[in-house]
Amino acid sequence: MKSSSKMSRREFLKRLGVLGGGVIIGFNTFDSRLWARKPRAGFLGAGIPTDFNAFLRIGANNRIALYTGKIEMGQGVMTSIPQLLAEELYVNIEAVDIIMGDTDLCPWDAGTFGSLSIRHFGVFLREAAVEARGVLLELAADRLNAPIGRLATENGFIFDSSSPTLRVSYGELTQGNIIEKYLDDLPPLKPLSAFEIMGKSVPRRDALEKVTGTAKFSGDIRLKGMLYAKILRQPAHGAKLIKADTAAAKKIDGLQIVEQGDFIAVLHKHPDVAQQGLARINAQFDRPKTGINDRTIFDHLLKSTPTPEIASQGGNLKTGEKKAATVIEKTYYNSYVSHAPMEPHAAVADFDGKKLTVWASTQTPFRVKDMIAGQLDLSADQVRVITPYLGGAFGGKSASQQALEAARLAKRLRKPVQVAWSRAEEFFFDTFRPAAIVKIKSGIDSAGKMTLWDYNVYYAGMRGSKQFYEIPHHKEVVHGRWRGLSGRYHPFAVGPWRAPANNTNTYARDMQLNLMAAKAGADPLQFRLAHLKDRRMLNVLRAAAEKFGWQPIKTPSGRGYGIACGIDAGTYVAFMAEVEVDKGSGSVDVKRVVCAQDMGVVVNPEGAATQMEGCITMGLGYALAEEVRFSDGELLDLNFDTYSIPTFSWLPKIETVILENPNLAPQGGGEPAIIGMGGVVATAIYDAVGAAVFQLPMTPERVKAALRQV
């Protein structure tokens, strides 16, 4: 099977032809410069075309169609990505239409994750726009009979600056066609300081559809003759089907059953009837007895650990320990956490005998396309994946098993099929944030300076583990990342969860720092500042402190003030919070959270603030309540009755500060503001009542247990 990221020139032009128009303008049909453009590198870049036509098309009516493999899952890139294009192409933002996540129409993309849409894809898009504009200028010079140096661009028009009435629109030049003409050298991108459209809050493009109910999610796709499928699931991970009796189900009028080995699906034109049919299947499973559950998991995980990798190191740990007057050694734990997007996985597939079209709730449409083609013996161009709106994802919609299930059934039955997971299936098949362990041994000298930081993190991963404090003797070792460990170490699938690894690492680091500060008799903020040289970190901490009104005092102070900070996706972020702890019940009320962020140039400030608020609110969940309970492969939390996520009544007062940093290209925005939520709440609880909680989530029971140790 050929991966869709490798595309011949002919295929490429064919694909562009799908977009309509297709007459090629320009001079040299086989312009070699197109392919001479430096190929992109790396897993994320290599498959992305260098031809600017893949990213945009200018219609005769002067509207610009922008094509991107990114998807909209609530993070707002549908609104911010067009800002990038409009900026470099000198067009009005309203003139840009965006087409997202369609594998037939959009340039290849690795997927929407890692806060990369703006800082990574955005650069390619801007390059495409810059080249397109350069080419348009060349075409306009011919058309207007004016030297190119005298031409200027504004709002989709090119005019002769010495006689501005002499002008031509982009659309008149392209007539909606591919522009088969390229520049020898890519002109420079606009300097950050010249941005006019980026950096402004623009209203969300999806607003109207989302408030009127016209926004389509995958489960809202309706095709003629479509069947809804429900699939027989094992009761526990690792369970094997022994036998299934489908006789009773077959009695339901209009019900269809597909049995392929242990894959059994019931289909009906009404999903609720299909569900009833499924309930009538009498199935027996062989269930594993592993003895692994949410209480024994940490011992299990520590029994044999993956190969360690060093994230960062400096000095010599032995020396650091010798120089220390006080050494503190602690172990931190965090539980499995679910993504639990409000929209469970859904997909619709339709096969016409040649082409399989799949609408799927996925963060990785191109990967899904390749997976389906590979699994169902189709060529890559026989499969088209279209991505409607996603109802949240947070890293959990990458594997996209539901798309394969729908595709498989549609191909087999030659009928459109929808697979929409129930909430229980959503929990069962979630690729959880891994349970993890962090062991830290750290020391301070008699002057309160940190001399030692010996850091080992198991299973969480690399992100956020690197040292950024000035500690002469330190070593940060990562034992296993979230990728690739599902079968052997974890009892079910794990995967990236909003800012993977960084929540765990930041929680452990900040709690440990406050224990050190306490030993040193220092204020936790001053303690951090005294061990930092990195300007950006100093700036976000100071900005947060100013907004919060932090008054230095040693911890525990009884005030219930917490602090945390870290780096994620190139963004620096600092948190401060105030909590109240009910000593009797152990329950924690987070009253206020301040978050200050330096994310370089901000493309859409309003959108960025929204993302920060979302991160903070969501982060309260893993800090205080969210934890997946299980036993012998069976999930014990399958709905929101026992798995609680933050609700309105949890809401603290949230204040966000975005620092100005106009000299740095845009950095990540969808994840950083969640990384400190465990740490800031943990340090605040400690400050309030002197109880250090060593396991996330900090449930009332765990807080009470910690109080008993005080």
Add this chain to the structure above:
Amino acid sequence: MLETIRFKLNGRPVRLEVNGERTLLWVLRTDLGVTGPKYGCGEGLCGACTVLADNEAVLSCQITIKDIAGSEITTIEGLAQNGKLHPLQQAFVEHAGFQCGYCTPGMILKAYSLLADNPTPSRQDIIDGMDENLCRCGAHTRIVAAIETASRRMKGGMK
């Protein structure tokens, strides 16, 4: 067993031959193709499936089609009148009271019902009233702000 069920959906009369025991959510979403009400949990735990029955918020995953016979059902699709957004919808747009938008139909209709009962709610009233509607994206602060704005603009009236 098929029976004839009549009700009003977004102002238009509907007559269905259905098994009266079927869940309103699925009849709306499939038989009637009205996909504004969303499935989020199926057990009355999230509010994504909220619709209005005679102006009161109900969880459509928890009631049968028979239960609403004769009622007036409003889904998010029916809230805007003559192309004009309801003040709640307008306020959700202005405050960006959503991210992924999956909870939004339920949020808006729940808020509608809340304001019908209590046209001038305090912030705490809003928080209490909305607490059972879940939003995973964390749009809560903006949803509260949107409801406050809408309530102010509506000055106690429902239009």
